[in-house]
Amino acid sequence: MGLRTDIGLQCAAARGSTDTYADNLETEVLIVGAGFGGIYLLHKLRDELGLKCKVYEAGKDLGGVWHWNCYPGARVDTSVPLYELSFERVWKDWTWKEKYPAYRELRQYFDHVDKQLDIKRDVAFDTRVVAADFDKETCKWVVKTEDGRTARCTYFLLATGFAAKRHFPDWKGLGTFKGVMHHSSFWPEEGVEIKAKRVAVIGTGATGVQLTQECAKDAAELTVFQRTPNLALPMRQRKLTKEEQDAAKDDYAQIYKHRLSTFGGFLSDRSGKMTFDDTPQQRQAFFEKPWENGGFEFWLANYDDMLLDAKANREAYDFWAKKTRSRLHDPVKKDILAPLEPPHAFGTKRPSLEQDYYEQFNKPNVHVVDVKETPIVEVTPTGIVTADGKLHEVDIIALATGFDSLTGGMKNMGLKDADGVDLSEKWKTGTWSYLGMTCNGYPNMFFLYGPQGPTAFSNGPSCVEIQADWIIDTIAALRKESIKTIEATKEAEEEWRQIVTALSDATLFPGTSSWYMGANVPGKPREQLNYLGGLPRYGQECRERLDGWKGFTVVR
Secondary structure, rough: OOEEEOOOOOOOOOOOOOOHHHOOEEEEEEEEEOOOOHHHHHHHHHOOOOEEEEEEEEOOOOHHHHHHOOOOOOOOOOOOOOOOOHHHHHHHOOOOEOOEEHHHHHHHHHHHHHHHHHHHHHEOOOEEEEEEEOOOOOOOOEEEEEOOEEEEEEEEEEEOOOOOOEOOEEEEEHHHOOOOOEEEEHHHOOOOOOOOOOEEEEOOHHHHHHHHHHOOOOOOEEEEEEEOOOOOOOOOOEEEEEEHHHHHHHHHHHHHHHHOOHHHHHOOOOOOOHHHHEEEHHHHHHHHHHHHHHOOOHOOOOOOOOOHHHHHHHHHHHHHHHHHHHHOOOOHHHHHOOOOOOOOOOOOOOEEEEEOOOHHHHOOOOOEEEEEOOOEEEEEEOEEEOOOEEEEOOOOEEEEEOOOOOOOHHHHHHHHEEOOOOOHHHOOOOOOOOOOOOOOOOEEEOOOOOOOHHHHHOHHHHHHHHHHHHHHHHHHHHOOOOEEEEEEEEHHHHHHHHHHHHHHHHOOOOOOOHHHHHOOOOOOOOOOEOOOOOOHHHHHHHHHHHHHOOOOOEEE
């Protein structure tokens, strides 16, 4: 089988025994995606509001990204119990093995979720949406799948996540490679034999870091192709016991309430201090605490001006560089992986969490190529050619080249507005939404964990629950008031875009080319794709707009 590049069907048609697989399906709510967002929406709308709900999922099981991710080292970088649904029915009898679970354990968690909430009975797997049109006469969405089925629904909810469309580089000869090559998100379930092989990892985002850590342990030779250093932070992974988790469960309800009150939906929050309020000695002592705690604390619980002021940011970067460079032995690798001069403002590209990433480069058989200095120009049958003319011969290529994040998945679904214009055309020059959950021209369509929401700057389940609860409450209010359709106005979209842009412009983020800004995909508009005001402010802004349907046109 050749290089897989999309989530299209690998078989002739989806097969299932429930009515969810039926052609000409009629349902009140159709949800696309069966990760955290789709599961939360289905449970609350079906089991609490009593609506007829169905879910279409392109994969073969629940879990969203954790259905697809099975590459070596794949694990979540948010600690548990924060990375869970807040339903007591789910967490009360569930026990984790690690603070940061790997993909196999996460899949077991989603199996447990299904056992508790009976999710799968209303999910059609192997079902990819390829078109959706709004029928003005019936006020219903007509949704078509890749294998030719049709569904009609009153409310159309997209829970496809921010990483639904994979990004592939356009290198010359990509299809000529005779060895094994996979995008990380399409890694085969049966795995790839790496032992004693020459492996290339292309990309150093979170996936590239995790792949490197694992492949370096078994590969005969590992070459990492790096465009930008990952300013990775210590994960501080550890095993968890059932006893400690059971003892903590008395506090879980409060933990899940508290996570919604913090900027990023984690337990820790911003410090309330400014960088230069402290002396140099006090700053070093301050930096040490979040560093030792691990996780994203050094990023999200640092000084309040760290992401606002360049001089303050440089203090954080210098601390990071000193800590990281001390772990690297080779001076050339040290300057590529942790340069003395920052490649960008610290934290304006998403830092990854690592366990022993830097130590792997101390091995003589682990190499790093700076592709800013010597770009990849071609893939040949036997390896990768860089601009200096060198052929890096390899047996396996792991493409950790990321995603057309936040907008790519929605633009790739054939979503047409009420006038028949495709979303990919409407968003060709930039992204417009209202509240990061609705779009003008798309009545009764809602999305979550996507563009212009708090998405990339938040813990996934925290963001999902804030947005899903708003969508659920909106649908309940529409039904109570006998409103047929709700649609964002163009003026409201423009206002929201200005809010998202203004929040971003007050920070250091616009100065860095990142997927936050859409800069990782050639030709994609450069714009802030995330709401940077934090979860509490975001939730408040969304709730205020429900009063009198501000920014919406409603039809009764």
